[in-house]
Amino acid sequence: xxxxxxxxxxxxxxxxxxxxxxxxxxxxxxxxxxxxxxxxxxxxxxxxxxxxxxxxxxxxxxxxxxxxxxxxxxxxxxxxxxxxxxxxxxxxxxxxxxxxxxxxxxxxxxxxxxxxxxxxxxxxxxxxxxxxxxxxxxxxxxxxx
Amino acid sequence: xxxxxxxxxxxxxxxxxxxxxxxxxxxxxxxxxxxxxxxxxxxxxxxxxxxxxxxxxxxxxxxxxxxxxxxxxxxxxxxxxxxxxxxxxxxxxxxxxxxxxxxxxxxxxxxxxxxxxxxxxxxxxxxxxxxxxxxxxxxxxxxxxxxxxxxxxxxxxxxxxxxxxxxxxxxxxxxxxxxxxxxxxxxxxxxxxxxxxxxxxxxxxxxxxxxxxxxxxxxxxxxxxxxxxxxxxxxxxxxxxxxxxxxxxxxxxxxxxxxxxxxxxxxxxxxxxxxxxxxxxxxxxxxxxxxxxx
Numbered sequence: 001x002x003x004x005x006x007x008x009x010x011x012x013x014x015x016x017x018x019x020x021x022x023x024x025x026x027x028x029x030x031x032x033x034x035x036x037x038x039x040x041x042x043x044x045x046x047x048x049x050x051x052x053x054x055x056x057x058x059x060x061x062x063x064x065x066x067x068x069x070x071x072x073x074x075x076x077x078x079x080x081x082x083x084x085x086x087x088x089x090x091x092x093x094x095x096x097x098x099x100x101x102x103x104x105x106x107x108x109x110x111x112x113x114x115x116x117x118x119x120x121x122x123x124x125x126x127x128x129x130x131x132x133x134x135x136x137x138x139x140x141x142x143x144x145x
Numbered sequence: 146x147x148x149x150x151x152x153x154x155x156x157x158x159x160x161x162x163x164x165x166x167x168x169x170x171x172x173x174x175x176x177x178x179x180x181x182x183x184x185x186x187x188x189x190x191x192x193x194x195x196x197x198x199x200x201x202x203x204x205x206x207x208x209x210x211x212x213x214x215x216x217x218x219x220x221x222x223x224x225x226x227x228x229x230x231x232x233x234x235x236x237x238x239x240x241x242x243x244x245x246x247x248x249x250x251x252x253x254x255x256x257x258x259x260x261x262x263x264x265x266x267x268x269x270x271x272x273x274x275x276x277x278x279x280x281x282x283x284x285x286x287x288x289x290x291x292x293x294x295x296x297x298x299x300x301x302x303x304x305x306x307x308x309x310x311x312x313x314x315x316x317x318x319x320x321x322x323x324x325x326x327x328x329x330x331x332x333x334x335x336x337x338x339x340x341x342x343x344x345x346x347x348x349x350x351x352x353x354x355x356x357x358x359x360x361x362x363x364x365x366x367x368x369x370x371x372x373x374x375x376x377x378x379x380x381x382x383x384x385x386x387x388x389x390x391x392x393x394x395x396x397x398x399x400x401x402x403x404x405x406x407x408x409x410x411x412x413x414x415x416x417x418x419x420x421x422x423x424x425x426x427x428x429x430x431x432x433x434x435x436x437x438x439x
Contacts, residue, residue, distance in 0.1 A: 037374055037404070038353060073150055081157050088161055092168060100346075100404075101272040103172045108164070 007070050011063035014076075018055030018083075022048045025087060029094065036098045044094025050087040054117070055080075069131050075124045082116030085109050178245040180285065198412060203262050208234055208437060210263050212411050218385050220352070221378040223409050223416050224393065225263045225368040227437055232302025235366060237267060237280045237324050239433050244278065244285045246271050249430035252408040253415055260438050264410045265356050265368045267433035268328035269402040276327035277314040280433070287314035294331050296358065296399035298324040304360045304397040306331040306339075326401060326435070332357060332387035333398035342384045346403065352380030354407035354420060358435060359390050359398035367393060368435065370409040370417045375426070378418070405429040 025048035032044055062070055071079070089109020096103055196205035201212040207230040215222040229235065238259045240250035248271060256264035270278045270286070276293055278286035282300075289309030297305045300323045307317070309327070317325055330346075331339050346353075354373040360366050369390065373380020381389070383400060390398040406429050409416040421429040 039404075077150060077154065080154075084157070084161060088165055092165060095169075096172060099173075099272070101172055102274045103168055104274060105164075105168050105171065 008063050011059045011070070015056050015059035015063060018051045018059060021051040021087070022056060025051060025091065028091070032094070032098070039098045039100070041094040041097035043090045043097060047087060047090040047094060050083055050090060054083045054086065069127055071120070071124050072127070075120050075127070078116050078123065079120035082113045082118075082120060085116060086113035089113060172247075174247060176245060176247045178243050178248065180244045182239060182242040182244070182283075201411075203412060207231065208262060210411070210437060212263070212409075212416060215389070217389055218352075218381055219379040220371050220373065220381050220385075221417065222369065222371040222381070222389060225265075225409065225411065225437075227263065227366045227368065229302075229364050229366070229437065232298075232300065232323070232364060234437055234439070235298065235302060235324075235435075236261075236438060237326075237433060237435050239280060240271075240431065246274075249432055251428050251430050252406075252434050253410045253428060255434045256410040256436055257413070259434075259436060261410065261434070261436035262412065262438050263368060264434045264436035264438075265358070265370055266402055266406045266408050266431045267435050268326045269406055269432045270327060271432035272402075277309060277317070277325045278327065279314060279318060279322055279325035282321075282323055284314055284318040289314065290327075293327055294329040296324075296326045296329075296331070296397075297322045298326075302360075302364050304399070306334050306397060306399065324435075326358070326399065328399075328401050330383070330400055331398070332383065332400050333359065333391050333395045336391070336396050338384070338387040338391050340383045340387050342382065344383050346383070346400065352382050352385075353404050354417075355381055355383070355386050355403040356401040356407045356409075357386060357390060357398055358401060359393070359395035361394045361396060366437075367395060367398075368409065368437075370407050372407070372418050372420070373403075374420045375418060401435070402431065406431045 029044045029047055033040060089106060092109065093106055096106065194205055196203055203210040209228040211226045213224050213226065215224060238255050240248050240255060252264060252266045270276060275288045275290040277289055277295055291310040293309045295307050295309055297307055297317055299305065300321050330344060333339060352373050355371045357369045358366065359369065367390065371381045371386060372378035387398065405419065405421040407417065408419045408428055415428060418426050419428045421427045
């Protein structure tokens with residue numbers, strides 16, 4: 001008897017990996033803050049939020065909820081890249097804030113993160129709409145009338 | 146297909162790592178020269194007499210400096226009490242005589258090369274991309290930060306606190322500003338403490354080494370450095386520093402770059418115990434100094 005489908009296993013594994021990344025970011029932030037001699041940065045402290053909220057929660061959601069279509073490898077890949085950009089950008093922002101400096105290039109992390117996660121969401125929503133449309137078409141389309 | 150997907154992932158990871166490494170190098174390592182100061186710093190009238198120099202004082206007919214160590218709030222505070230006959234003896238210098246990013250030099254080296262009598266670190270303009278930089282009458286950077294308060298030293302040696310939000314660098318330049326220091330905040334304005342107990346520099350949370358400059362009266366200045374982060378000296382909050390400066394009679398006082406940068410140099414010696422890399426006692430290289438000299 002199989003308790004989990006292969007999709008469910010995949011998302012549980014994804015959630016686990018994102019959990020490890022969240023723990024690493026939280027520990028990294030805590031150690032960095034400890035040695036920052038009284039200078040704090042919210043970005044450094046809460047960098048773990050991106051893999052936690054943007055990674056663990058959606059992965060668990062897809063593992064536990066029944067959806068018309070799970071995101072494919074393309075969508076997942078683009079989304080992971082977006083979350084990675086956000087997480088690294090957040091830590092880098094923290095490093096610069098704690099040192100008391102700035103660098104305008106940091107905005108590229110936010111731009112890349114926003115663009116990649118938005119692209120992943122758009123592709124996934126497009127796939128969902130296509131499936132719904134196909135289902136409606138195969139049922140004769142009378143329901144639309 | 147699966148292999149190609151991994152390759153894309155690895156390529157993206159490498160790109161992200163390379164970009165991050167570049168930002169770190171760009172911020173902390175790669176020196177960028179924006180302009181070289183071709184002319185030497187403005188020269189003041191030459192001194193035709195021998196000054197009287199002791200371990201903690203310097204006196205000649207134009208400049209009088211007395212270094213005093215105070216102890217407040219379990220902190221060592223070093224005060225250079227300065228009286229000059231002309232505002233031109235209050236000067237600034239840029240590291241390596243160059244305006245740029247990541248162009249740094251130790252306060253003691255800059256002070257020695259400019260024949261300073263007493264010097265402290267400046268505002269470390271090179272660690273930020275914004276904030277006015279106007280030194281010895283030359284405007285180098287006019288990009289302001291809306292939240293920043295600046296200290297303007299006018300040609301007559303008087304001090305004024307301005308906000309970069311409300312006054313442009315061009316305006317200051319055209320009105321004859323001699324120095325603009327952009328760090329802050331103002332500690333004392335019109336003889337009144339202008340920070341409260343919660344005020345801090347950016348996101349610092351507790352007592353750190355501090356550097357400040359103040360004016361007491363016409364051509365009567367204070368350069369102040371307090372140590373911190375060591376067992377010998379706990380460090381002051383901005384409020385404590387402001388109260389201390391007010392007690393010395395400061396009418397206008399302004400906070401300069403602190404932390405590991407805080408260094409006072411007098412007559413060839415470092416006066417305080419600068420901390421760098423956390424709590425290690427060593428001198429940090431900075432972008433600029435404020436000094437008294439010919």
